[in-house]
Amino acid sequence: MSQENNIGVAVIFSGPSGVGKSTVCRHLTSLLPGFHFSVSCTTRAPRPGEIDGREYHFLSREEFLARQAAGEFLEYAEVHGNCYGTLRQEVEPRVLAGEDVVLDIDVQGAQLARQVLAGKPELAAALLL
Numbered sequence: 001m002s003q004e005n006n007i008g009v010a011v012i013f014s015g016p017s018g019v020g021k022s023t024v025c026r027h028l029t030s031l032l033p034g035f036h037f038s039v040s041c042t043t044r045a046p047r048p049g050e051i052d053g054r055e056y057h058f059l060s061r062e063e064f065l066a067r068q069a070a071g072e073f074l075e076y077a078e079v080h081g082n083c084y085g086t087l088r089q090e091v092e093p094r095v096l097a098g099e100d101v102v103l104d105i106d107v108q109g110a111q112l113a114r115q116v117l118a119g120k121p122e123l124a125a126a127l128l129l
Contacts, residue, residue, distance in 0.1 A: 008095040010117060010126045011035075012103045014110035017079060021104040022055075029102055038090040038103045041067075044082035057087070075105060075112040086113065095126045 013021045029037045041057040064083045076085030117123045
């Protein structure tokens with residue numbers, strides 16, 4: 001699905017928590033193996049069966065805040081007392097290399113990601129909401 005200029009696309013699936021964004025994204029990436037699923041970070045504890053690096057990158061609050069302060073997140077938000085965010089390294093280098101990326105993020109995170117990507121000329125054409 002990469003565009004002619006060899007820039008990949010960033011497809012954002014956004015909605016409230018619990019509506020099935022992850023399920024849709026996982027199904028999409030299983031049907032279209034050229035898509036990379038962007039694994040988000042969270043400070044919440046893993047649920048039974050969740051594996052670090054598959055469902056989320058599980059971080060301590062201190063590590064999350066340090067990475068946030070260092071500008072490593074494309075988007076981030078605090079929801080129900082836990083922090084969630086998408087690392088730039090999960091999206092930007094892949095899109096610039098011509099890979100297509102699927103993101104599963106909440107509504108406020110999607111707005112922030114859209115602003116960040118649209119404000120970068122080299123990535124503005126990559127955004128699909």
